[in-house]
Amino acid sequence: MAGRMQGKVSFITGAGRGQGRAHAVLQAREGADIIAIDICEDIDSNPYPMASWDDLAETRRLVEQEGRRCVVGKADVRDRGQLAAALADGIAELGPLTNVMANAGILPLAMGDPQPMDFHDAVDVDLIGVLNTVAAAVPHLLAAGGGGSIVITGSTAALIPNTTSSTDPRVIMGPGGAGYSWSKQTLVGYTREMAQHLAPSGIRVNIVHPTNCNTHLMNAEGIYQVFRPDLEAEEVTKDDFRLASVAYHALPTPWLESEDVAELVLFLASDASKHMTGTSIPIDLGCMVKWPNGPGQ
Numbered sequence: 120m121a122g123r124m125q126g127k128v129s130f131i132t133g134a135g136r137g138q139g140r141a142h143a144v145l146q147a148r149e150g151a152d153i154i155a156i157d158i159c160e161d162i163d164s165n166p167y168p169m170a171s172w173d174d175l176a177e178t179r180r181l182v183e184q185e186g187r188r189c190v191v192g193k194a195d196v197r198d199r200g201q202l203a204a205a206l207a208d209g210i211a212e213l214g215p216l217t218n219v220m221a222n223a224g225i226l227p228l229a230m231g232d233p234q235p236m237d238f239h240d241a242v243d244v245d246l247i248g249v250l251n252t253v254a255a256a257v258p259h260l261l262a263a264g265g266g267g268s269i270v271i272t273g274s275t276a277a278l279i280p281n282t283t284s285s286t287d288p289r290v291i292m293g294p295g296g297a298g299y300s301w302s303k304q305t306l307v308g309y310t311r312e313m314a315q316h317l318a319p320s321g322i323r324v325n326i327v328h329p330t331n332c333n334t335h336l337m338n339a340e341g342i343y344q345v346f347r348p349d350l351e352a353e354e355v356t357k358d359d360f361r362l363a364s365v366a367y368h369a370l371p372t373p374w375l376e377s378e379d380v381a382e383l384v385l386f387l388a389s390d391a392s393k394h395m396t397g398t399s400i401p402i403d404l405g406c407m408v409k410w411p412n413g414p415g416q
């Protein structure tokens with residue numbers, strides 16, 4: 120039986136690990152060839168490391184293990200020229216582009232020493248990086264003439280009211296966290312905007328909003344404490360975080376795995392969702408039904 124991504128070529132940012140790698144592997148399993156890019160170097164203001172070139176090579180190995188081709192590239196989503204060059208290399212080898220996963224993101228909490236410009240650093244990657252990804256990809260989708268699907272990765276932070284101004288420590292997280300939330304919120308309107316403009320060309324644009332997902336981002340320094348402000352930073356453990364994260368959700372589950380998000384993104388990437396565009400879909404373990412006015416309210 121043909122896979123759900125047979126004949127497609129998927130461009131995935133932040134593909135070196137985590138959710139981006141899960142998208143690459145699942146979509147390859149379903150028949151897609153993959154153009155996988157990652158920054159492969161650290162970002163000064165971000166307190167946890169980014170994926171490495173070895174991580175990206177491992178993604179390629181896993182895609183090839185699924186029997187598909189994978190072109191990897193080192194590119195920073197903040198640099199549209201780097202994205203365009205990596206994409207051109209991939210298309211030259213794999214053929215016309217059909218799918219885009221604008222997934223790369225950072226959550227620069229800088230708990231010990233927050234700086235006002237952390238806000239900008241988050242926005243540069245989490246908002247401008249997505250716009251750059253779409254801007255680099257759309258000319259190729261239009262040139263191919265067969266429509267296409269763009270899936271943007273948001274966050275429950277996009278849906279929680281007053282995330283950027285609340286004094287609740289679970290949702291404020293300093294300038295870096297506020298820049299993250301503001302970026303993700305802004306992406307909802309951007310998705311609706313681009314969905315309208317691209318619809319006449321048959322190109323769909325949708326955004327997904329994962330809750331806590333068991334990746335480097337979630338397990339980076341600071342996140343556990345955001346959820347457990349009652350504990351000292353040095354003593355808070357993943358088990359402490361687990362309790363608070365279960366309470367954050369309606370379903371009795373502490374967090375998602377990357378493969379869970381990949382299933383939703385696969386649906387939106389595939390023709391199974393061909394009548395859907397401009398949608399904003401939580402995959403949030405019931406977080407938003409439990410806390411429609413924000414955590415604890």
Ligand SMILES: NC(=O)c1ccc[n+]([C@@H]2O[C@H](COP(=O)([O-])OP(=O)(O)OC[C@H]3O[C@@H](n4cnc5c(N)ncnc54)[C@H](O)[C@@H]3O)[C@@H](O)[C@H]2O)c1
Nearest residue numbers: 133137138158169170195196223224274331332334335336
């Ligand atoms: N993990 C969570 O709890 C969670 C929850 C909601 C949303 N998200 C979103 O999911 C997406 C994927 O994150 P993840 O959870 O897999 O975390 P992750 O840190 O494991 O993966 C992020 C990837 O993006 C790459 N990246 C970061 N900045 C980049 C840049 N400037 N250019 C190119 N690549 C860059 C990193 O190297 C890394 O490989 C992000 O957009 C994130 O905001 C994560």
